[in-house]
Amino acid sequence: MAQTLEGLKPVLQPYGVEPHFVESYGKISKVFSNKGTLAVKQLPAQNGVDFVRNVQLLFQRGYNRIVPIYPTMDGRYAVWNQGDLYYVMPWMMNQEREDQFEKHQKMFRELARLHTLSSHEVKIDKEERESHYEQLTSRWDKEQAFLDEYVEACEKTTYMSPFQFHYCMYYKDASQALKFSRKMLDEWYEETKELEKVRTVITHGKVSTEHFLFDERGLGYFHNFENSKMASPFHDLLPFLSRTLKTYPKYYEECIEWLTTYFQHFTVRNEERLLFMSYLAYPSSVIAVVEKYFHTPKDKRNERKSLKKLQRHYWLLKNTEYVVMRLDEMEKQKKEQAEQAE
Structure with missing residues (x-):
């Protein structure tokens, strides 16, 4: 589990992100960083291949109503750390205006x-x-x-x-x-x-x-x-x-x-x-x-x-x-x- 500030540093390093403060919500963390407020999600390793492939395919087909998944500086969509995968997204405020x-x-x-x-x-x-x-x-x-x-x-x-x-x-x-x-x-x-x-x-x-x-x-x-x-x-x-x-x-x-x-x-x-x-x-x-x-x-x-x-x-x-x-x-x-x- 890398849901602490120190634990997330190796996860965020490939993105060029420096975390300042972390709020943990189970398998997702809200990270305040030098690149804004981010969401870091923990993903079981066995789901990783299908997850990355399907998201990439949807983007290629022109479907863009997915919360953006940021690539690392070398183009990866997820980072391996201590037996789990992690991916990074913007933190969405979820502004609900509808019933x-x-x-x-x-x-x-x-x-x-x-x-x-x-x-x-x-x-x-x-x-x-x-x-x-x-x-x-x-x-x-x-x-x-x-x-x-x-x-x-x-x-x-x-x-x-x-x-x-x-x-x-x-x-x-x-x-x-x-x-x-x-x-x-x-x-x-x-x-x-x-x-x-x-x-x-x-x-x-x-x-x-x-x-x-x-x-x-x-x-x-x-x-x-x-x-x-x-x-x-x-x-x-x-x-x-x-x-x-x-x-x-x-x-x-x-x-x-x-x-x-x-x-x-x-x-x-x-x-x-x-x-x-x-x-x-x-x-x-x-x-x-x-x-x-x-x-x-x-x-x-x-x-x-x-x-x-x-x-x-x-x-x-x-x-x-x-x-x-x-x-x-x-x-x-x-x-x-x-x-x-x-």
Whole structure:
């Protein structure tokens, strides 16, 4: 750890920077120096190669809404010190002039632009796609069978536990979500059978308004690209939605508008939409909670904690269901309008 004034001196020397004072904020340090106020970020060595390559590629493609990463005097974008990498950026004040909704809107607009500029077609083996589909459908079929069998077992129980009682109430919603996911996956597979290429983009890796900073002009910039990689664009969207929708039950119309903004600036192909809807609707967290409860011996179960967790993930399921149904409804309306126009 080099988060002290003395510890950061060898890190900053290749930049020609002399630190005067350091404020440490975990893995990032605010450095007051002869070249202004800088941010020095510690980066795990194993992430270094992808991080540098992806940031350089984005710059080459013309994407400049990244908090600038300063090169050393000999052109390196990171410095090795005591087993870790460090990189240097300007310290941004993050002048927030918008409310949270508007901030998210701007972030999704920029995310769509980042994905568009970094998109790349890669060849995919048909056997690999078929194998992935078969493995996934086999697992989902087993999970559907588990949900069906366990609800029958609970209903035959003379005195159900609170967890079992609530699971029986939630079963229909979880089962319907799984069946919808399977339907979307089947449609995706049919549509992609003959495709030889798939689209990948540079994903940010941890999309969050905490990683989207504003300068004094109100322009937004992404930072924290340590987990970036070439992948499907939905590797950015799905984790964000899972975190955002994990709250009390509500009609999350804001999410619909943020996604609409994203899709307006990043044209999604139909097969990509089908796979996105399949993964988004899939009730993985509810299934995981129920399976854990089922496999835990009765004398070791914590009924209260298990029930609380089940309820929380059921809320996530219902919030997600609203978003999925609204997106599906909007897609059907779009197709109807296109047919009428013809």
